[in-house]
Amino acid sequence: MRTPLMAGNWKMNKTAGQAVHLVQDLAELIKGVKDVEVVVCPPFTALKSISTVIELDRLAIKLGAQDMYWEEKGAFTGEISPIMLKDLRVDYVIVGHSERRQYFGETDETVNKKVRSALDHELIPIVCVGETLEEREREETNIVVEKQIAGGLAGLDPFEVEKLVIAYEPIWAIGTGATATPEVANDVIRHIRAIIGSQFTPPVAKRIRILYGGSVTPENIDDLMDEPDIDGVLVGGASLDAEKFARIVRFGEHQA
Numbered sequence: 395m396r397t398p399l400m401a402g403n404w405k406m407n408k409t410a411g412q413a414v415h416l417v418q419d420l421a422e423l424i425k426g427v428k429d430v431e432v433v434v435c436p437p438f439t440a441l442k443s444i445s446t447v448i449e450l451d452r453l454a455i456k457l458g459a460q461d462m463y464w465e466e467k468g469a470f471t472g473e474i475s476p477i478m479l480k481d482l483r484v485d486y487v488i489v490g491h492s493e494r495r496q497y498f499g500e501t502d503e504t505v506n507k508k509v510r511s512a513l514d515h516e517l518i519p520i521v522c523v524g525e526t527l528e529e530r531e532r533e534e535t536n537i538v539v540e541k542q543i544a545g546g547l548a549g550l551d552p553f554e555v556e557k558l559v560i561a562y563e564p565i566w567a568i569g570t571g572a573t574a575t576p577e578v579a580n581d582v583i584r585h586i587r588a589i590i591g592s593q594f595t596p597p598v599a600k601r602i603r604i605l606y607g608g609s610v611t612p613e614n615i616d617d618l619m620d621e622p623d624i625d626g627v628l629v630g631g632a633s634l635d636a637e638k639f640a641r642i643v644r645f646g647e648h649q650a
């Protein structure tokens with residue numbers, strides 16, 4: 395019922411030329427994969443070239459941005475607007491990644507403005523939530539994600555919420571090699587689904603896609619995708635290697 399979504403966050407890696415090679419290699423390796431949505435999120439500087447390749451070569455890959463500003467235009471030096479992303483045929487946008495929260499002052503309030511604006515411009519937000527190691531050790535994971543979801547999705551209608559994607563990314567698992575066990579990841583994701591059910595409606599909770607992210611590799615993807623509440627993954631490091639990301643994508647097909 396929920397189409398698996400396998401998304402690659404390339405972070406601040408790859409020039410435009412390198413990015414084109416990566417997406418072409420990936421497309422070749424995942425040829426014939428069905429019933430899985432594959433999204434790549436390159437840096438802003440590579441969006442135009444990748445968008446062109448996707449269109450010309452008719453690749454079965456969708457394009458995502460790693461962030462955006464909520465205003466359409468104006469005096470916001472250095473920012474990128476939803477209109478600019480739509481112009482490049484971007485479909486998805488990551489919002490509230492923990493690195494944006496940690497290094498660039500992203501808050502639940504700014505996440506909420508970005509989510510609102512993305513939906514208004516028919517971009518699908520991938521909203522990231524997750525706890526620090528200290529919060530996990532204090533057993534505050536559920537409280538932390540509840541607060542991030544309440545703040546980040548405030549004011550949305552249920553029909554809007556079911557369109558977006560949530561990525562549960564425990565901060566201690568990002569780029570560290572310390573993946574959450576499939577059971578731990580599924581427990582938190584099940585809890586997130588319950589929060590969506592009570593904050594919005596139970597049918598929305600059933601339909602919304604919730605991803606896991608944090609040191610996903612071809613070696614651990616099988617067990618993660620076996621979990622009933624995990625609808626896909628947001629992959630950092632391993633998505634920079636076409637062969638590894640292709641192997642990860644193929645496990646989405648198993649789940650479909």
Ligand code: PEP
Pocket residue numbers: 403563567568569570571607608609610628629630631632
């Ligand atoms: C991420 O940054 O979204 C991420 C999950 O990174 P990694 O896969 O490298 O842990």
